[in-house]
Amino acid sequence: MAGKGKVAVTAFKLGVKYGPQIWVATQALREPAKEAVGKAMSSERARRTAMAHAKSLAEGSILKVYKGDASHWVVFSADEPITVYPPTDMPLSTLLDRADLTKRIRPDERVGPTDRAKDAATAALRRGKPNQVN
Numbered sequence: 743m744a745g746k747g748k749v750a751v752t753a754f755k756l757g758v759k760y761g762p763q764i765w766v767a768t769q770a771l772r773e774p775a776k777e778a779v780g781k782a783m784s785s786e787r788a789r790r791t792a793m794a795h796a797k798s799l800a801e802g803s804i805l806k807v808y809k810g811d812a813s814h815w816v817v818f819s820a821d822e823p824i825t826v827y828p829p830t831d832m833p834l835s836t837l838l839d840r841a842d843l844t845k846r847i848r849p850d851e852r853v854g855p856t857d858r859a860k861d862a863a864t865a866a867l868r869r870g871k872p873n874q875v876n
Contacts, residue, residue, distance in 0.1 A: 785813045788827040792817050796849050799824070803846040806861070807837050813865070818846060 789804070792815035796802030799819040807814050809832055816837060817824045823834045830837070847853065 781812075784828065788813075788815050791815075792827040793847075793849055795825070795827070803848045805838075805841060805843065805846045807841050809837065816841075 789806075792804045795817045796804050799817070801820045803818045805816045805818065807816055807826075809830060814830055814837065815827045816834065817827070821843075823838060826834060826837060
């Protein structure tokens with residue numbers, strides 16, 4: 743199989759040529775990637791905790807709000823805000839100042855892939871461009 747040998751030789755040559763640049767790039771991007779994954783995991787953990795709290799309340803619901811670039815989940819009982827996950831020093835009234843209360847999620851509702859994609863797009867637009875001060 744002459745084709746496999748040629749592919750192997752080409753792959754080796756490209757690895758020798760571009761390997762050092764790839765290594766430097768992976769080392770430089772490791773910390774930002776870890777930070778982004780940690781932020782996403784903490785938001786998901788906070789959402790699950792808020793959803794569990796909302797299930798235990800009468801007419802419980804949750805709403806995602808932002809403080810800077812960090813997302814927080816506010817737990818409601820009927821129309822009254824109860825608490826926020828993860829905890830923050832900001833009062834609930836300030837967090838909910840410009841929030842759209844019609845977008846609250848109830849524990850019995852299913853969140854589909856379309857809703858998650860819209861939420862991810864909103865979060866990406868909120869982050870802004872690199873090196874831009876919010």
